[in-house]
Amino acid sequence: MLEKNLSNNCYIYIPRGIEQGVCHLNNVAISLLEGFIKLKEKILRNVLSCKLFTGNYPLLLEHIIREAKLYYCYVAMLQNGQNITMDDKKQVELFGNQIMMEHALFIRGLLDPTEEELITTANDFAQEYKKLLEQARKMTAQGRAN
Ligand SMILES: [Fe+2]
Structure with missing residues (x-):
């Protein structure tokens, strides 16, 4: 409620030319993201076909690609004058979980095997998020059935 009652009556000074600067920065970011995503996809393809070795898990590469694609979508939406909305809150929550x-x-996979307590903590966190994802999937399936 406190957040809802916040007002934006304060004067915000926007220096001249800042919008063009931000627009240029976003275009640079979009270009860099396209190259970054292509590079990570190429690395993943090569790792999965045993043409490249890396100490990174394939899941980490997939994870980074998904995060970069989401960020790309947000920047592209801003460039197209669209608001970044959280309309599909369920999808945002699922992605976050x-x-x-x-x-x-x-984290669990990068810990030294002697750090048992930290491994357990990381594993417990992973299991909690896994349960949340399973609950959301069940609810989605029930929603479709009704
Ligand atoms: Fe991440």
Whole structure:
């Protein structure tokens, strides 16, 4: 409620030329993201076909690609004058839960085997997010059945 009652009556000074600067920066970001996504997709393809070795998990590469694609979508929407809305809150939440579960799994996988307590903590986090994802999938399936 407090957040809802916040007002934007304050004067915001926007220096001349800043919009063009931001627009240019976004275009540079879009271009860099396109190259970044293509590079990560190529690395993933080569790792999966045993043409390239890396210490990174394939899931980490997929994860990074998904995050970059989402960020690309947000920047592209801004460039097209669209608001970044969270209309599909369920999709945003599912994406966030998937990403957080994977973060916990990556942490678990990078810990020294002697760090048992931290491994358990990371694993517990991953399991909690996994449960949330399963609950959301069940609810979605029930919603379709009704
Ligand atoms: Fe991430």
